[in-house]
Amino acid sequence: MDVRLDHLVCWVSDQLASLHFYEQVIGLPGVRAAEFREGKAGFPSVRVSSETILDLMAYDVSRGVEEGTGVEGSAGHPINHFCLAVGREDFDALQVRLKQHGVEVTGSGSNSFGAQGIAPEVVYFPDPDGNVLEVRYYE
Template sequence: MDARLDHLVCWVSDQLAALRFYEEVVGLPGVRAAEFRDGEAPFPSVRVSPESIIDLMAYEATRGVDEGTGVGGSAGHPINHFCLAVSREDFDALKVRLKEHGVRVSGTGANSFGAQGIAPETIYFADLDGNVLEVRYYD
């Protein structure tokens, strides 16, 4: 099987604030952002890679999620964290943006195992809704 991550859904309290955070602080481009702002899309997303996006879903949307997934109690569950792999240059630029925006790096790591092997350095921080991101680079 050759599988790829298509999308991840993060529950957020303010979709526009979350969109700004992921665009301006994390540095991911918005997807359907204009359509969302114009009321034509139910939620905005940000692009992680050509094949993967993060959907920014309002907590209010939890109504009906159980029915949609067919799994009772599946709505609004937090995840421990998700990880983005970036270049070393983008990693260093992200650390600068986090500091400029007053976002606290809550943890760091070295020689951490991931999908592409061992990453020399990782950082952890929370978004506006407490979703924890890990960002790393590989040599």
């Protein structure tokens, strides 16, 4: 079986602020960002990879999403964190942008196991809604 992660949904209180964070601080390109700003899309997304996006969904639509999944109590259910893997140069550049935007790195580690093996360094930090991101690089 060939399986790929298609998308993740993050509950956010301010979609434009979250879009700004993921585009400007993290450096991910917006998907349907212009359409969202024009009122033509219900939520914006950012592209993580050629096959994976992160949807930035407002809390107030969670009822409809729950109805769509058919799983009662699933809307807005928290996750511990999600992890983005980047190259070493992007990892270093991200740490500079985090400082520039006043985003506190709340944790770090070394030799951390992940989907591609052992990452020499990892950092953790929250997005504007408290969703925790881990960013790492592999050698």
